[in-house]
Amino acid sequence: MGEFWPVPDVLAYLAGNWRVRRSVRDLASGDEGEFTGATAFEALDGGGLLHRESGTFVWQGVARPAERTLRYLPGDAPGTADVRFADGRPFHDLDLTAGHWITDHPCSADLYRGEFTVYDADRWRTVWRVRGPAKDLVLTTDHTRADPA
Template identity: 40%
Template sequence: MVSGSTPLQFLHGEWVVRRDITDRRSGHNGLFTGHASFEWDDVRETLRYEEEGELRFAEHRGPASRRLVYVAGVGSAVGVRFADGRPFYELDLRDQRWGADHLCGADLYTVTGLITGPDSFVETWHAGGPGKDYDLVTYYSRPAAFSAR
């Protein structure tokens, strides 16, 4: 995080997104590429997260999107909510890294994240249980930082 900024200030704005997918059950790998934006919702005092791009997984190739809401908590804590407001997970960016769990039925989703620079962070998910066994590794970079590579 940039020194002196809050977690929501760090996240605010446009990001280039690359997500690598490894599904051990099916044996397939996939890739999502696209962009994401964290935009202020002044009425609710939150950040709206919107992601759009292309998903390639096994034989599938097509558009994909998702939406989340980020809510400021105490200090460096941030509540992540599904688009309909249901709780998803909590993260704390105090040490420029975070970890959390989300139980969905009998499947456990575990996330870890790391801020890798003033314009980049990486988030890793593992989903495991009777219905799932996959990993997602998502790389976020500011468009200017991405084009400089």
């Protein structure tokens, strides 16, 4: 397990600014795209973090601005998080105390399976594998701290 970097408190770890690079592969069509941008995890009133991601998504040669907002709230166990969409709907749980976490998110008939891996104090990765009648995708996102301590 030397490849994982344990995180005792996921919210404390994520707080701050990150550079983001995401590859998107459509396994059905073979198409590939890429998102590049930044994510800020800022303190929320009442606890938790507001996650704001913005950048450029290039798909089939066309570049478009892209953004999303999530809420990372304190989880049921110390050091964990309950991740929610901007409108409050549940997305997934997150426990990085071992430096690695796998979680699921059902979306209509599709299933998103997320794998989170922390490499060190300033680098982590998510891989979402999406399977179902509407999608067959792999989304790999690398985060690098923009303001290392």
